[in-house]
Structure formats: C-alpha cells, structure tokens
Amino acid sequence: MIFIAGQVAIDPQTQETPKSFAKQLHLIIKNLKTILESAGSSLDNILKTTVFLKDLSNYAEYNEIYRQYFKTEFPARSTVIADLVHEDFLIEIEAIAWTTVIQSS
Numbered sequence: 001m002i003f004i005a006g007q008v009a010i011d012p013q014t015q016e017t018p019k020s021f022a023k024q025l026h027l028i029i030k031n032l033k034t035i036l037e038s039a040g041s042s043l044d045n046i047l048k049t050t051v052f053l054k055d056l057s058n059y060a061e062y063n064e065i066y067r068q069y070f071k072t073e074f075p076a077r078s079t080v081i082a083d084l085v086h087e088d089f090l091i092e093i094e095a096i097a098w099t100t101v102i103q104s105s
Contacts, residue, residue, distance in 0.1 A: 002039050006052065006094040007031050008084070017088045021058045024090050025065045032095055040101025046075040052082040052092040062091065 009017050009024035012031065018024050033043050053062060059079070066074075075095075084092055 002036065002041055002045075002095075002097045002099055004032060004035055004095045004097070006050075006092045007035075008086070008089045008092045017086075019088075021061060021090045022065060025062060028091060028093050029065075029069050032093065036095075036097055036099075039097075039099055041097050041099035043069055045097045045099060046070075046095050047098060048076040048096045049078075050094045051077065051079045052084060053079060054082065054084050054090045056081050058090065 007028050009027045011017070011027060012034075018027060029043070032046075036042055036045065051062070053059065062079075082092075084090075
C-alpha cells in the first residue's frame, strides 16, 4: 500500500503555485503520478482519494478535470470544503494506492 499525504500545487522545479484552479489540479495530479510511478504504481492503482476544496464553486470544474485522469473506474473519493494551509492553495489531494513492488532499504 502507498499512502500519499496531502499534495498541494507546488511545482517541484520552480517551487511556485499556479493561480488558476485548473492549473493547480493538473499539477497536483501530475505530482501524484510522479510519486506513484516512483513507487512502482500508477494513477490506475489509486484506491481512494480525499480532496480538500477551498471553494465549493470549483466543484464542477474539479469533477470535469478529475474525469480526464480517471476514465474507467473512479477510485473511492471523499470531497471536503476546507480552509487550506496557505491562501494560494485552492485544492489539496491525498491518496491511497496499491503496488506490487516491494521496496527494501
């Protein structure tokens, strides 16, 4: 099992946060994909996500973009309206996924 703590939209190269909701969501999912692939998994192996939205008015856009990445069977999902840790963050996602790779240190 892979447990990914809440991911916010921080570009790993520039350490910047996009201003638009759509760009933040795409960046978070890209970062989730990178984390999962580094652990021998993928977006297809996500079992559950918890999504924290700053503003309910972004819910429809969030659903539309989310469907672009999870086309067949959606993982279980909880969505919560929350006051996020920094005013620039519009969304945060945490995930639980599975992998068949066993890593040892």
